[in-house]
Amino acid sequence: MMRAMFVQFFAAAGVLAVLTVVPGPDMAVVTKRAVSCGWRDGLRTAGGITGGLLVWGALAPTGLSPHLGMALLVLLHAAITAVWLGGYVMLLAKARGFFERAAVQRALDRVTGVVLIGFGVKVATTRP
Numbered sequence: 001m002m003r004a005m006f007v008q009f010f011a012a013a014g015v016l017a018v019l020t021v022v023p024g025p026d027m028a029v030v031t032k033r034a035v036s037c038g039w040r041d042g043l044r045t046a047g048g049i050t051g052g053l054l055v056w057g058a059l060a061p062t063g064l065s066p067h068l069g070m071a072l073l074v075l076l077h078a079a080i081t082a083v084w085l086g087g088y089v090m091l092l093a094k095a096r097g098f099f100e101r102a103a104v105q106r107a108l109d110r111v112t113g114v115v116l117i118g119f120g121v122k123v124a125t126t127r128p
Contacts, residue, residue, distance in 0.1 A: 009072070016077045020084050025119060028112050030085050031092065035100075035108065039093035046085035053078045 026049050034042025057074025098104060 012073055013076055016073065017080055020077065020080045025116070026081075026085065027088065028115055030089060032108065032112055034089045034092040035096065036105070039089050039096075042089035042092060043086060046082065046089055049085060050078050050082045053081055 030042055030045050030049070033045040054074065057071070057078070092099065099108070
């Protein structure tokens, strides 16, 4: 019984790790902030995203009895996110010279805008 629980926990942790490193809106926002405002703002943005995950995790089981497994997964997801986005920001800091070019910034603005509009259209047109 205990072994099956560990297997399920590590399987869930693996899925969380994969979902965390797949580029999405979080990474787009962190990229934009780190490139346009510097690595400190990038790290603050990553910290805000991680804090949001922790709040979401704390509110998710509201009304239900607390479940230790869920709490551990939320903490693990927040830790993976903090490490991943923090490392990503530091990588961007190293490549900042390239990203400071005006043409690159215009392209990033366009791509970010298209992606965010696409997400908005997807959310608006998705049926529950």
